[in-house]
Amino acid sequence: MTTVAPSRARRIADLVGRARELGIVVALALVIIPTAFVNPRFVEAQGIRDLLLNASVVAVLAAGQTLVVVTRNVDLSVGSTLGLSAFLTAQTFADHPDTPIVLGLLVGVGVGLVCGVVNGLLVAVGRVPSLVVTLGTLYVFRGVDFALAQGTQINASNLPDELLDLGNGRLFGVPVLVLITLAVVAAAALYLRSYRSGRDLYAIGSNPEAAVLAGIPVPRRVFTAFLLSGAVAGLAGALWVARYGTVDAAAGTGLELQVVAAVVVGGVAIFGGSGTVVGAALGALLLGTIASCLVVLRIPAFWQQAISGALLIGAITVDRLLALRLARELRGRSDHDA
Amino acid sequence: MLERFARWETALVALLVLVAVVGQIRTGGAFLDGGNLFYLGLDIGEVALIALPLTLVVVSGEIDLSVASVLGLSSAVIGELWDAGWTLEAILPTVIVLGAVCGAVNGLLVTRLGLPSLAVTIGTLALYRGLALVVLGDRAVADFPSSFTDFGTTPVPGTWLPWPILLCAVLAVAFAVILHSSSFGRSVYAIGSNEEGARFSGIRVKRVKLTLFVLTGAMSALAGIVYTFRFSSARADNGVGLELAVVAAVLLGGVSIFGGRGTLGGVLAGVLLLGGLRNVLILDDVSTEILTVVTGLLLLVSVLAPALTARVRTSSTGRRSP
Numbered sequence: 001m002t003t004v005a006p007s008r009a010r011r012i013a014d015l016v017g018r019a020r021e022l023g024i025v026v027a028l029a030l031v032i033i034p035t036a037f038v039n040p041r042f043v044e045a046q047g048i049r050d051l052l053l054n055a056s057v058v059a060v061l062a063a064g065q066t067l068v069v070v071t072r073n074v075d076l077s078v079g080s081t082l083g084l085s086a087f088l089t090a091q092t093f094a095d096h097p098d099t100p101i102v103l104g105l106l107v108g109v110g111v112g113l114v115c116g117v118v119n120g121l122l123v124a125v126g127r128v129p130s131l132v133v134t135l136g137t138l139y140v141f142r143g144v145d146f147a148l149a150q151g152t153q154i155n156a157s158n159l160p161d162e163l164l165d166l167g168n169g170r171l172f173g174v175p176v177l178v179l180i181t182l183a184v185v186a187a188a189a190l191y192l193r194s195y196r197s198g199r200d201l202y203a204i205g206s207n208p209e210a211a212v213l214a215g216i217p218v219p220r221r222v223f224t225a226f227l228l229s230g231a232v233a234g235l236a237g238a239l240w241v242a243r244y245g246t247v248d249a250a251a252g253t254g255l256e257l258q259v260v261a262a263v264v265v266g267g268v269a270i271f272g273g274s275g276t277v278v279g280a281a282l283g284a285l286l287l288g289t290i291a292s293c294l295v296v297l298r299i300p301a302f303w304q305q306a307i308s309g310a311l312l313i314g315a316i317t318v319d320r321l322l323a324l325r326l327a328r329e330l331r332g333r334s335d336h337d338a
Numbered sequence: 339m340l341e342r343f344a345r346w347e348t349a350l351v352a353l354l355v356l357v358a359v360v361g362q363i364r365t366g367g368a369f370l371d372g373g374n375l376f377y378l379g380l381d382i383g384e385v386a387l388i389a390l391p392l393t394l395v396v397v398s399g400e401i402d403l404s405v406a407s408v409l410g411l412s413s414a415v416i417g418e419l420w421d422a423g424w425t426l427e428a429i430l431p432t433v434i435v436l437g438a439v440c441g442a443v444n445g446l447l448v449t450r451l452g453l454p455s456l457a458v459t460i461g462t463l464a465l466y467r468g469l470a471l472v473v474l475g476d477r478a479v480a481d482f483p484s485s486f487t488d489f490g491t492t493p494v495p496g497t498w499l500p501w502p503i504l505l506c507a508v509l510a511v512a513f514a515v516i517l518h519s520s521s522f523g524r525s526v527y528a529i530g531s532n533e534e535g536a537r538f539s540g541i542r543v544k545r546v547k548l549t550l551f552v553l554t555g556a557m558s559a560l561a562g563i564v565y566t567f568r569f570s571s572a573r574a575d576n577g578v579g580l581e582l583a584v585v586a587a588v589l590l591g592g593v594s595i596f597g598g599r600g601t602l603g604g605v606l607a608g609v610l611l612l613g614g615l616r617n618v619l620i621l622d623d624v625s626t627e628i629l630t631v632v633t634g635l636l637l638l639v640s641v642l643a644p645a646l647t648a649r650v651r652t653s654s655t656g657r658r659s660p
Contacts, residue, residue: 074456122638126642127645128638128642133641136586136637139582139633140634143634146627147628257463261461300472305464305468306467306468306471307468308468309461309463309466309467310461312457312460317451317453320453
């Protein structure tokens, strides 16, 4: 009967996994429908576009963060990486207005890559816990950002129109920024789902020692995860410039909390080893939607942070209870078989 | 093992002396001036107060990132209750109890549900700060009587010692006795070194950890009171980001992030070193941005140095743990 238990385990695990994404969709409906009754414009085309736009930067960051969290690590420096990349991207455009848009975006990605390399080296080679490393680099990157900016601000008037079009334009009625977000989420999801090195990230997060014994180059894979998270945060910085047009050294301060909350609410286990990029992106959409609903329902915006925190704790609690239930279920099953 | 620790703390004290000497030279004698030491003391008061219980939490192998948010929440509640006409004699104990409740929530989530303290306290970092904003919004309450704010702005008569540092010193002795000379303290080390082993040797692991989180919450609220009186201002965003300074001080003080190792003396040296360095840089007109970078770098160095020395040690002796 040994073959039955694993297949049943997989069925239950799959159900739990799918239940999470379904759960977020239900939660989305629960917040959107009452809000739509209060203000029908909330669910018109423009309202939906705004919802997606507001969630897009966090969703991009959440896609990168997922790669790190499934390896049982965390990257708290993404908000600062975004800020540094946003400022340097904007400065590039302000100093050289003729810079092609793609090159400008690459500047952002490049800045993010450098930040990711620093984190990755410290975690993978220095063997220092990622929590501490990225808490440190959170402040270092932000400090560098402030030192470079020297209190200046770059405004939309200093930026090329093509860039701002990217942030506010549409393609077939869908905002370009949302399309870019979907592309990043799809790419990260494909990488984690179907590529060997992507699968390795799950193996590392489930059991680091076993991953080493299975011949997975653990330090290299963890380094890659931080590298990708940094690059994605860098891209998000460039998109931030395109979306908001105004950048100072404080851009994206505190964003890491929203990102970690989105990832965890989206069903990525903070112990590593499970969760999907799509779930994380849905988590970002849910948190963004709640923020928008508060505005429509005229609830003071002060509630937003408390709600994200409560959702994060609620999500890990539910995950934990489900995991305990699952473990008990499986144990009961194998006892019967034995 | 003991030798290495002695060395880490010796290095910290040497660094402290170095900072003091360099500071004294760079500022033309202004660093060790009584007036400056008073401000240095004020500046590190809250960090020191929170670092005391957090040391125990980290030694037990856990972490609490919500401390600065508890500080902010207690400050916001002080403001709101004062506005509502409560007396400070009634407000202050209430706020300490509130802090203990915040800590108990962290502790119960960690011990009863078995959740990782990192994730729990990132959540409550957002939750408690959010509640502070809900309580006080973006208002500031500033009309506290000077009989109370003097506590945060004047020295103990006849000295340059700020009142909060005197409070800290008394509590530091209490915490040092708890951690280093009581069976409770030994059980904290035992839990941090080997939780399972500790459980099998009859230590009530959950109860010890819960106690530590409650203590941390209460001390963070106390730091919130000190912070509020020091600036004579209750605001919801008081102490945003202070958790970094506290965690940096604890790790710089030689406490292992993996638990089981570290001393309170080392942590106090870490607090002084960070505060002293900040103070020298400020006297030297270095911008606050550079201060942020320096704090972050010190945090990185303090965890990287032990990790690298441990690796050099194992590779040079050729011994590897199985």
